Structures are given as C-alpha cells and as structure tokens.
Amino acid sequence: xxxxxxxxxxxxxxxxxxxxxxxAVDDVAFLGDxxxxxxxxxxxxxxxxxxxxxxxxxxxHRSDDGCTTWxxxxxxxxxxxxxxxxxxxNPMTGKVIPWKLKLLWALExxxxxxxxxxxxxxxxxxxxxxxDRGETWTLNRPLWDDPRRNEWFGGGxxxxxxxxxxxxxxxxxxxxxxxxxxxxxxxxDAGASWTLGGKDMRAEYMPPxxxxxxxxxxxxxxxxxxxxxxxxxxxxxxGLFRSSDAGVSWTxxxxxxxxSFGFAVSAHPHDPNTAWFVPAVKDELRYPTxxxxxxxxxxxxxxxxxxxxxxxxxDHAYDLVYRHAMDIDETGDxxxxxxxxxxxxxxxxxxxxxASISSHLPPIYAVRFIKRG
Amino acid sequence: MPHVRVTRNLQRHVTCPPQDVAGDTxxxxxxxxxxxxxxxxxxxxxxxxGLRKHMAVFVNGTLIGDRSTLSxxxxxxxxxxxxxxxxxx
Numbered sequence: 001x002x003x004x005x006x007x008x009x010x011x012x013x014x015x016x017x018x019x020x021x022x023x024a025v026d027d028v029a030f031l032g033d034x035x036x037x038x039x040x041x042x043x044x045x046x047x048x049x050x051x052x053x054x055x056x057x058x059x060x061h062r063s064d065d066g067c068t069t070w071x072x073x074x075x076x077x078x079x080x081x082x083x084x085x086x087x088x089x090n091p092m093t094g095k096v097i098p099w100k101l102k103l104l105w106a107l108e109x110x111x112x113x114x115x116x117x118x119x120x121x122x123x124x125x126x127x128x129x130x131x132d133r134g135e136t137w138t139l140n141r142p143l144w145d146d147p148r149r150n151e152w153f154g155g156g157x158x159x160x161x162x163x164x165x166x167x168x169x170x171x172x173x174x175x176x177x178x179x180x181x182x183x184x185x186x187x188x189d190a191g192a193s194w195t196l197g198g199k200d201m202r203a204e205y206m207p208p209x210x211x212x213x214x215x216x217x218x219x220x221x222x223x224x225x226x227x228x229x230x231x232x233x234x235x236x237x238x239g240l241f242r243s244s245d246a247g248v249s250w251t252x253x254x255x256x257x258x259x260s261f262g263f264a265v266s267a268h269p270h271d272p273n274t275a276w277f278v279p280a281v282k283d284e285l286r287y288p289t290x291x292x293x294x295x296x297x298x299x300x301x302x303x304x305x306x307x308x309x310x311x312x313x314x315d316h317a318y319d320l321v322y323r324h325a326m327d328i329d330e331t332g333d334x335x336x337x338x339x340x341x342x343x344x345x346x347x348x349x350x351x352x353x354x355a356s357i358s359s360h361l362p363p364i365y366a367v368r369f370i371k372r373g
Numbered sequence: 374m375p376h377v378r379v380t381r382n383l384q385r386h387v388t389c390p391p392q393d394v395a396g397d398t399x400x401x402x403x404x405x406x407x408x409x410x411x412x413x414x415x416x417x418x419x420x421x422x423g424l425r426k427h428m429a430v431f432v433n434g435t436l437i438g439d440r441s442t443l444s445x446x447x448x449x450x451x452x453x454x455x456x457x458x459x460x461x462x
Contacts, residue, residue: 055427055457056383056416072412077420100419 002329002369005336006047006067007344008038011362013049015067016336016344023346023357029067036365037324039107042372043115048134050104058104060134076120076128076137077101090160092153097124103157106324108165111172121162125152125179129191140191143177148196151215152182155237163323164222168229168246176222176232176247183217184234184247199249204238205283221323222247223265226330228272235265235277235323242275242302253302255279258289264326266335273301276328276351278321278337286320293317295337297351311354312345319343324366338364375447377406379413379455387412399430400443402453417455427458 003018007025013035015027030051037050047063049070061070078099081087088097103123110117110129120128120137127140143149152160157180164178173190176197184197198214206216218237225231234241234250239260241250253260259279268274277296280286288294292315295308313319319339326337336346342361345354374393383389389410396402407414419425424440431437431454437445447453 053386053416055425056386057419057425059386059415075415080421100421 001331002371004370006038006368007338007364008035008366009362009364010034013038025358037104037107038366038368040368040370041109048107052103058101062134073134074136076122088150090153097159105161105163106165108167111167114172119165121165123157123161124159125162127162143194148215155180155218166222166224178219178222181216181218183214186247197247201241201250220263221265223267225267225272226269231272233265233267233275235262255305263323264321266326266328268332269330270332274299280320287318291316293319295351308351322365325364327367327369329369330371336367338367374449375402376452380457382457383416389413399437399445402447427460429456429458
C-alpha cells in the first residue's frame with residue numbers, strides 16, 4: 001500500500017504522506033515554479049520532475065534521495081532540422097509544427113529489464129528515449145518522421161502532443177503511445193517501427209467521413225491494467241473507450257450519466273474490468289455537471305457505471321481534473337486526484353468514500369503515488 | 374571588453390554573475406559568457422541557439438534586432454543585459 005503521494009502543481013511539487021491521522025501535505029520542492037509532470041521510478045526509487053519555466057524553458061530534475069535534494073539533468077531537445085527537410089504543417093492552423101520543445105508532457109520508466117531507460121513525450125509530438133536515467137535523450141525519429149504525423153493537430157494546445165506512454169510489463173520493447181490529436185501508436189521493437197492502433201475510436205469533432213480516422217483521434221489519456229496489460233482504457237475527447245488487444249482496436253462505452261467528457265482515467269492494477277473516470281460537462285464547458293463533482297466507476301468492463309459522490313462536493317464545485325492528475329496505488333484500493341482549483345481528494349476503498357486532503361493547493365497538474373516495485 | 378549582466382530571476386536557478394567577456398557580436402559575447410556560466414545557456418537560449426521566446430537581450434538599453442542568430446554587432450565598451458520579457462510569466 002502506498003504511503004506517499006507526489007502532487008505536481010502550477011507552483012511547486014508537493015509531497016503528501018500517510019500519517020496516523022490520515023494523509024497530509026508535508027513538504028514542497030520547487031516552490032513557485034511550474035511543475036507539470038512528475039514520475040517515480042520503482043526500479044531504482046528515483047524521482048523525476050519536469051519544470052516549465054515561463055521564461056527559461058523546460059527543465060528536468062532528478063532526486064535520488066526521496067525528494068530531499070534535486071539535481072538538474074538533461075532535458076529532451078529537438079535536434080537540428082536536416083537540410084531540406086519539409087516540416088509538417090499543422091492542418092488546423094496552417095503553421096509549421098515547430099522543432100522546439102514546448103512542454104514535457106509525459107514521463108514513464110522503460111521496463112523492469114531496462115533500468116535507466118526512460119520515455120518522455122512532448123509538445124510538439126516528440127517521443128524521446130533515455131537509457132541513462134535522463135542524462136541524455138534521443139528523439140525517436142521513426143515516429144517523428146512518419147508521414148502520417150502530418151495529419152496530427154493540437155487539441156487544447158496549439159500543437160499535437162504525446163501525453164501517454166504505456167510500456168508492456170511483459171515486453172519492454174512493446175510500447176503504446178497516445179497522442180492528442182494523433183491517435184494511438186504501437187511499437188513492438190522499442191521504437192524502431194510503428195503501427196497505428198485506435199481502430200473504432202470515434203471523433204465527434206470531425207466531419208462524419210473522418211470520424212473513425214485513427215490518425216486524428218484525441219485520446220486524452222491511456223491507462224493500462226498492470227496485471228492484464230492488453231486491457232487499456234481511454235478517456236477520449238468525446239467518449240470512453242476500452243481495448244482488450246493493447247490499443248489495436250477499441251470499444252466505445254456508454255456512460256452518459258453525468259457525461260462522457262473528461263481527461264483523467266485510472267485502471268485497476270489487477271481487475272481488468274474496473275476503471276475510474278472524473279467527468280466534466282463537455283469540451284466547451286469544462287466543469288462538473290450541475291456543479292456536482294463525481295467520479296464514475298465501472299466494474300464490469302464498461303457495461304455499466306456507478307456515480308461516486310461520498311465525500312465529494314455536490315454544490316457549486318467547478319473543479320476540473322487534468323489527465324495526469326489522478327493515480328491509483330498498487331493495491332487498487334487507494335486513488336487520489338487533484339483539480340485545477342487546488343483541491344486534492346483521496347479514497348482508500350476504491351472510491352466509495354473520498355476525503356479532502358487539501359483545498360488550497362495551487363492548480364494541480366499531476367498526481368503520482370510512490371509505488372514500491 | 375563587453376560587460377554581460379543577467380536578470381536576478383535567473384540567478385535563483387543557476388549561477389550567472391556579471392562578467393566581462395570578449396566578442397564583437399551578441400552571439401560571440403554570449404558564447405564567451407556561457408563558457409564561464411555554462412548552466413545558464415539553456416535558460417536563455419533554446420536548443421537551436423536562438424533567444425527563448427520570453428527572454429530579452431539589450432545592448433546599452435536597446436533591444437537586439439536578431440533574436441535567431443544574435444548577429445547584432447557590439448563594441449568593447451557595450452553592456453549586454455539578459456532580461457526576462459514581461460510576457461511569459
């Protein structure tokens with residue numbers, strides 16, 4: 001059972017710990033700095049934090065002593081554009097997709113057998129790999145150079161980005177990547193080649209003849225069942241989807257109460273039929289339906305959903321939960337999520353009851369339990 | 374020699390004291406400066422060597438014109454200020 005939680009926010013990285021009286025915020029690093037992403041590596045217990053300085057660009061830091069001290073390490077950087085290279089143009093804006101790091105958006109360990117390997121996803125849609133604990137990074141050119149990337153476009157951000165990286169615990173060379181808006185991409189050879197998944201995903205925001213085009217889907221987040229990694233869940237821009245073939249094809253799930261829009265999703269680590277979502281009204285109305293904050297849970301592979309409210313505000317709550325701002329521990333019983341309005345909630349019984357940990361943190365971007373391998 | 378000064382806000386992150394450096398363009402002077410303060414380079418310049426979008430470089434109080442290659446000429450008595458733009462915060 002996890003007893004420590006990292007909360008990455010607009011104004012620093014907070015540590016939340018379990019105490020005898022419950023969970024409480026007990027420390028902060030990078031106070032005042034924008035921290036969009038944080039990762040715990042269960043292989044060597046290292047912590048990684050991405051900072052996005054408004055003026056000074058994106059930086060990465062690593063802690064090898066449990067958040068006490070941090071060392072700045074290398075940040076993924078785009079190489080020089082080759083002579084004569086024609087960069088893709090964002091089809092929605094007509095502007096060239098930049099070859100510059102705008103945001104470090106995803107960080108994942110690269111598999112149990114590859115200690116030191118990390119994957120990073122960025123805006124614009126670059127996938128980077130490090131084999132030395134973030135000391136150096138290499139842009140994955142096969143995905144970056146795939147001509148189908150020309151179809152990608154930005155969602156909430158102007159440029160497309162990689163926010164989800166799922167490394168198969170059975171085979172670390174098998175990696176599934178989620179792109180907004182660019183669908184689901186699959187490699188079986190550690191990034192040497194890529195195939196496009198996302199079959200049967202549906203995009204309401206496109207003309208009907210392109211609704212099922214896998215290159216323009218907007219999977220807001222991909223979550224994988226740790227014990228059954230062929231089972232994946234997606235909170236998509238306009239619906240919920242589940243895959244039982246590791247992202248190749250998807251089934252849309254009916255969940256209209258209160259809505260099927262949102263960003264966050266957590267998969268139960270052991271039960272392939274259970275997942276949690278935090279819905280908001282819709283894309284243009286990013287707040288909980290009727291001002292009532294709820295979590296939806298399915299325990300039957302998406303055939304039905306429960307609406308969980310116990311301990312969550314049901315009156316004038318306008319919290320939005322970003323895609324990386326919910327996490328689940330290794331037991332599947334403890335979940336935590338944080339909101340744009342700085343609220344942090346936690347449950348120890350799978351969502352039946354929630355407790356407020358803090359109601360005055362900065363806007364929360366990412367929440368990660370420290371899980372012991 | 375041109376004199377380089379850096380915003381105090383960057384000194385919160387990396388060591389970058391004022392320095393006299395050689396160079397007859399902004400690029401040459403900043404390259405010389407970052408030899409002395411290497412950790413500051415990535416905070417001021419992007420991965421391709423251009424000035425970051427929300428950074429500003431002044432020569433004797435005047436904004437430089439070439440933000441990409443930093444080719445503005447400078448004199449040995451000039452002062453270069455590396456500042457934050459008011460945007461980007």
